[in-house]
Amino acid sequence: MRKKIIINGKFLLAALEGMPRVGREITAGFDQLLDLPEYSNIKIEVVTPKGGAAQARYKNIELTEIGHFSGGPLWEQIDLPLYTKGAYCLNFTGTAPIIKRNGCVVVHDAQFRSTKQSHSLKSFVLYNMVTTCVSRRYKTIVTVSNYAKDEILNFKVTTRSDIHVVPNAVDHVLRFKVDPEVLEKYGLQQRGYALANSYIYAHKNVKTLLDAFSRLSADYPLVLFGSSRKAQYDDKGIVVPPNVKFLGRVSDEDLISLMAQSRMFLFPSTTEGFGLPPLEAMRLGTPTVTAKAGAMPENCGTGAIYADPFSVDDWATKIQALWHDDEERHRLSAAGLEVASRFQWQTSAKAYLDIILRDA
Secondary structure (H helix, E strand, O other), rough: OOOEEEEEHHHHHHHOOHHHHHHHHHHHHHHOOOEEEEEEEEEEEEEEEEOOOOHHHOOOOEEEOOOOOOHHHHHHHHHHHHHHHOOOEEEOOOOOHHHHHHHHEEEOOHHHHHOHHHOOOHHHHHHHHHHHHHHHOOEEEEEOOHHHHHHHHHOOOOOOOOOEEOOOOOHHHHHHOOOOOHHOOOOOOOOOOOEEEEOHHHHOHHHHHHHHHOOOOOOEEEEEEEEOHHHHHHHOOOOOOOOOOEEOOOOOHHHHHHHOOOOEEEEOOOOOOOOHHHHHHOOOOEEEEEEEOOHHHHHHHHHEEEEEEOOHHHHHHHHHHHOOOOOHHHHHHHHHHHHHHHOOOOHHHHHHHHHHHOOO
């Protein structure tokens, strides 16, 4: 008899970043693995809210739209469990139907407790209620790094010892061709800027970068991509120096080209359950400076330079030194590429399936 796995496909309606990216990539990996004889006894179905089925195509996985609700907590807590009933259900984004036990929940981090100031009241309440409950009820719990596992236990999201660790991956960046014309589109020069994310959330720690670049001249441009804009920093009284440029949201294609052609990638977060962006940059051969915090030392290893997340002097010094050291940038590019090449989605997908098959 074939084992059936139902995937909570709400991630198909979310922006392609963070947890939704993990859901998409692992599911696509499953689709390829189902061609192999050792997985021929598995049937996988992705169940989504209305509109989700148009967002993906699979060869071996069935896509089903269900429910009266358009998504969100009501769809997940009412429509999804009514459909799945007692079947094994895999949930990639930290929440899941509370009424169920038979399944897997991926808890990416404990940030809703460790960095409360980065969460809205709605998300803080949602994750504290739902994630805490399901991480104690469900048969299988997976997280993305040893650091994340320790945080989940330290902040008592759950106290169970059987949390599996399956790393994320970054080889999706290889799907896009680096386009030199993207630089002209944004008024940039090749290797003429440092790149970082603009997120204003407290734990993303962009203020430290802004303060570091305020000590550097116009010869050191910082380019920020993402949804947060200069006006949001102005509203919080955070000074944005003149050598900083905000691009806003950019497509995946443009972001890959911007990463690959930057002088360096900077990632100052004070905590991350995994830390996809620095590894993405490393996989593209971009010299990377990241905070010595969160899961970054665990995952980036010898492929990045580390700075004290709370020291503006340390960031300014290391950015300026790396900017002018061609030999070190070439060394770091090769080292980062070697480390990041180990993180492949197909490997992660196989690890998920093997864990699930033991539990389902």
